[in-house]
Every structure is written in C-alpha cells, then in structure tokens.
Amino acid sequence: MANKVTINGDHRQFMVNPELKKYALIDAGFKQTKRGNYVYEHPLYNDSPYNAPTKLKITLREDLETLTMVVTDRNGLQKVNIFKNKQLAPTVELLDYILKDLIERKILTEVKD
Helix, strand or coil: CCCCECCCCCCCEEEECCCCCHHHHHHHCCEECCCCCEEEEEEECCCCHHHCCEEEEEEECCCCCCEEEEEEECCCCCECCCCCCHHHHHHHHHHHHHHHHHHHCCCEEEECC
16 A cells, blocks of 8 residues: 655645556656656746746655655755745645646545545
C-alpha cells in the first residue's frame, strides 16, 4: 500500500495512483535518477519561471509506492508554506493546476476521508 503525503501547509492528502504506469511518469516530466527513483521539479512562478521564488518537488521511489511531495525555496533547501500568505494565492493556483494534471494523468490520487 502506498503512503499518503501532504504538502506543507495544505490540508489535502495524496498518494500514488494504483493504476500508475512508468511511461506516464516520463510523459508528465518526471526524470529517472541513477538509483531508479523518479523526480519531478516544477517552478511555482507568477511572471517568469527563472525568477520563481518556490518550486514543487515530487519524488517517487523505484518501487512506485513511496512518495514525497514538498514546496521549497528556489534552491530546494528550505520548506515553504505557500498557503499561509494571501499574496501567494497565484502560486497556490498554479500548484493546484499541476496537481490536477497529475491526477488526470493517473499518477496521483487525492485521498478522501
């Protein structure tokens, strides 16, 4: 059974879709590491992706069951809570769009209580 994860500050929980196929990861922009894990990094920006203050990082282990999701600063060193600042509402909208796309591609599924 896959683990359930929550992005820092978000109330929703996500897990790997049981119907996930490896080729769907590559199609969605995941890159395979030397260890066989899959990593997805996407800048969360308003104007330019080159000046994005935050980015979404999703890591999926080779077993396709162990998932981590985090929003970090542009360097990837600090976790950032984009949900507590109302000025970051466009960033939250972009995050929601990305997550919706990953759900439609049957990579993630939202866990309903």
